[in-house]
Amino acid sequence: MERKQLANAVRALAMDGVQKANSGHPGAPMGMADIAEVLWRSHMNHNPQNPDWADRDRFVLSNGHGSMLLYSLLHLTGYDLSIDDLKNFRQLHSKTPGHPEYGYAPGIETTTGPLGQGITNAVGMAMAERALAAQFNKDGHDIVDHFTYAFMGDGCLMEGISHEACSLAGTLGLGKLVAFWDDNGISIDGEVEGWFADDTPKRFEAYGWHVIPAVDGHDPEAINEAIKAAKAETDKPTLICCKTVIGFGSPNKSGSHDCHGAPLGHDEIAAAREFLGWKYEPFEIPSEIYAEWDAKEIGTAKEKAWNEKFAAYAAEYPELAAEFKRRVNGDLPAEWEAQANAFIAELQANPASIASRKASQNTLEAFGKLLPEFMGGSADLAPSNLTMWSGSKSLTREDFSGNYIHYGVREFGMTAIMNGIALHGGFVPYGATFLMFMEYARNAMRMAALMKVQNIQVYTHDSIGLGEDGPTHQPVEQMASLRVTPNMSTWRPCDQVESAVAWKYAIERKDGPTSLIFSRQNLAQQERDAEQVANIAKGAYVLKDCAGKPELIFIATGSEVELAVEAAAKLTEEGKQVRVVSMPSTDLFDAQDAAYRESVLPSYVTARVAIEAGIADYWYKYVGLNGRIIGMTTFGESAPAGELFKQFGFTVENVVKKAKEILA
Numbered sequence: 001m002e003r004k005q006l007a008n009a010v011r012a013l014a015m016d017g018v019q020k021a022n023s024g025h026p027g028a029p030m031g032m033a034d035i036a037e038v039l040w041r042s043h044m045n046h047n048p049q050n051p052d053w054a055d056r057d058r059f060v061l062s063n064g065h066g067s068m069l070l071y072s073l074l075h076l077t078g079y080d081l082s083i084d085d086l087k088n089f090r091q092l093h094s095k096t097p098g099h100p101e102y103g104y105a106p107g108i109e110t111t112t113g114p115l116g117q118g119i120t121n122a123v124g125m126a127m128a129e130r131a132l133a134a135q136f137n138k139d140g141h142d143i144v145d146h147f148t149y150a151f152m153g154d155g156c157l158m159e160g161i162s163h164e165a166c167s168l169a170g171t172l173g174l175g176k177l178v179a180f181w182d183d184n185g186i187s188i189d190g191e192v193e194g195w196f197a198d199d200t201p202k203r204f205e206a207y208g209w210h211v212i213p214a215v216d217g218h219d220p221e222a223i224n225e226a227i228k229a230a231k232a233e234t235d236k237p238t239l240i241c242c243k244t245v246i247g248f249g250s251p252n253k254s255g256s257h258d259c260h261g262a263p264l265g266h267d268e269i270a271a272a273r274e275f276l277g278w279k280y281e282p283f284e285i286p287s288e289i290y291a292e293w294d295a296k297e298i299g300t301a302k303e304k305a306w307n308e309k310f311a312a313y314a315a316e317y318p319e320l321a322a323e324f325k326r327r328v329n330g331d332l333p334a335e336w337e338a339q340a341n342a343f344i345a346e347l348q349a350n351p352a353s354i355a356s357r358k359a360s361q362n363t364l365e366a367f368g369k370l371l372p373e374f375m376g377g378s379a380d381l382a383p384s385n386l387t388m389w390s391g392s393k394s395l396t397r398e399d400f401s402g403n404y405i406h407y408g409v410r411e412f413g414m415t416a417i418m419n420g421i422a423l424h425g426g427f428v429p430y431g432a433t434f435l436m437f438m439e440y441a442r443n444a445m446r447m448a449a450l451m452k453v454q455n456i457q458v459y460t461h462d463s464i465g466l467g468e469d470g471p472t473h474q475p476v477e478q479m480a481s482l483r484v485t486p487n488m489s490t491w492r493p494c495d496q497v498e499s500a501v502a503w504k505y506a507i508e509r510k511d512g513p514t515s516l517i518f519s520r521q522n523l524a525q526q527e528r529d530a531e532q533v534a535n536i537a538k539g540a541y542v543l544k545d546c547a548g549k550p551e552l553i554f555i556a557t558g559s560e561v562e563l564a565v566e567a568a569a570k571l572t573e574e575g576k577q578v579r580v581v582s583m584p585s586t587d588l589f590d591a592q593d594a595a596y597r598e599s600v601l602p603s604y605v606t607a608r609v610a611i612e613a614g615i616a617d618y619w620y621k622y623v624g625l626n627g628r629i630i631g632m633t634t635f636g637e638s639a640p641a642g643e644l645f646k647q648f649g650f651t652v653e654n655v656v657k658k659a660k661e662i663l664a
Helices: 003-021 027-042 064-077 083-087 117-136 154-158 160-172 200-207 220-232 266-276 287-293 296-316 318-329 336-349 356-368 411-424 435-451 478-483 496-508 530-538 560-573 586-590 594-600 616-623 641-647 652-663
Strands: 058-061 148-153 177-183 210-216 238-243 374-378 404-406 428-434 456-460 489-491 514-517 541-544 552-556 578-582 608-615 628-632
Touching: 003 027, 003 064, 003 083, 003 220, 003 266, 003 287, 027 064, 027 148, 027 177, 027 220, 058 064, 058 117, 064 083, 064 148, 064 287, 117 148, 117 160, 117 177, 117 318, 117 411, 117 435, 148 154, 154 160, 154 177, 160 200, 160 411, 177 220, 200 210, 200 238, 210 220, 220 238, 296 318, 336 356, 336 496, 336 530, 356 374, 356 456, 356 496, 374 411, 411 428, 411 435, 428 435, 435 456, 435 478, 435 514, 478 489, 478 514, 478 608, 478 616, 489 496, 489 586, 496 514, 496 530, 530 541, 530 586, 541 560, 541 594, 552 560, 552 616, 552 652, 560 578, 560 608, 560 652, 586 594, 608 616, 608 652, 616 628, 628 652
Parallel strands: 058 148, 148 177, 177 238, 210 238, 374 404, 374 428, 428 456, 456 514, 489 514, 552 578, 552 608, 608 628
Antiparallel strands: 541 578
């Protein structure tokens, strides 16, 4: 059977799905169908009957608006994605939403849609593959040996994140990353030459990529030869530049932005069917075409062959094989819980007044020895973020056996690469920058939350307390932004004990990202009993209580907990009944049952004061409209930290004053 006819099955399903939904993007699927047919039928190692096979090739559709391309490929090759699922494209609760969504359908490796992040996820997957191979493969036993393939369009290449990720991929020599550029010259506004005139091949050559230019994206033989050449180049990632016609097969709309993001219409689809020689009804695929596309049998055979390889590996290296299984399954070591809890107890028994960023590093030192799956990193701020520990070993182009990535000044790229590492499996990634610069990475953290993947971000220099660097570096609204993000867990610890508990939680959490927010300045350690230590993991707890029923409650986080404790002591001396609640994680506290929440913040106590050197308005949900909030309502200033805290009201005197106002 002609390959064109097999590719036309993809085109037809894409046309029909978008038309039935009356919404979507038919242009990219129709334009890239020939490339997809060659890649998926002649090169991709995957098993539709086990989409989680550890050594499968990964495929990322970075130009995720062309989702019907991916859905058609999954359906045709035999994944659990029926023709009815394709007919339900873009409908509520379907397995085929408008953009590929991780977890909705088998075979979707990552959520794509925000352009540029898919190729960046792919860079992370390729890094994870190479690092896992370096850590586990032995002579004659290549149990980790797969490619990462990514499709991307002009829009992905215009986005700044693609520069960040592809530059790093070239520097690290990711030879098993193969990207296909859909060079059709069209974006939503029209012909891109007016706003995208880059010499893309030279750009990628400058990054250190292997570039295959001027491939006819509608010539299966040319595509096949390009992929062979890409796979043969083991020291560099490859960009295959495919010249295509958007909406190929549509006689009147192909080559135009008219087919980018709208249904073709019934008349044009009929004309396209005639042009392509596709004689079948909507959503009809003849059995002989299904048979040519079906990858279940060959995929099962490939996985069976790998299982035999792994069995031979396990016979020679049983401990490594068991460790590999543990890590790809995402299980923690058997001794983890006991040793982590012992470390936390030791910290409480040995007080230290240190910056929480330093407490974080100390925790990494303790936990890193237990967790070979740690893959750390920082966006060129390791000496400030304190993310390296004695066992940290940097990944380099020559040696990928380490556990630490120097991302350079690439906050957005770092965070999306970490999403790719997490999605690949085998590692627990953490990365770091200043809290202020989470703004550069904001959308990648949102994607981590949307996909519910484990991405641990260390955000240091958490407030105006960083001082002289001034308002460009002083976060104000960032904590609130993180806290209101669904599926995000956000922690701002007040001392070394809360910092260790926060890390333990983030490591154990497998269903979403965690933001750990740490101080530059030293924080006094608070006194606690064993029950209080245990309650830290509930997000908020009573740190200091009064002899009788509380008439006033202070709620604080981070460096302001110490301030609340001092203010409570003064009010107690004056005969007031004051409770201090430390709330390192608002989301975790909100997730507790009503009885626990009432025990910490009894509803009868309406006199409440929240204290945090972040945006004030967030705290009304805990203090009510009648409460008081000592927080930020403006940006900061450049001055020593002590002067800034005084200027913005973070003093014992001001806290006591606000408390007395509400008690009056």
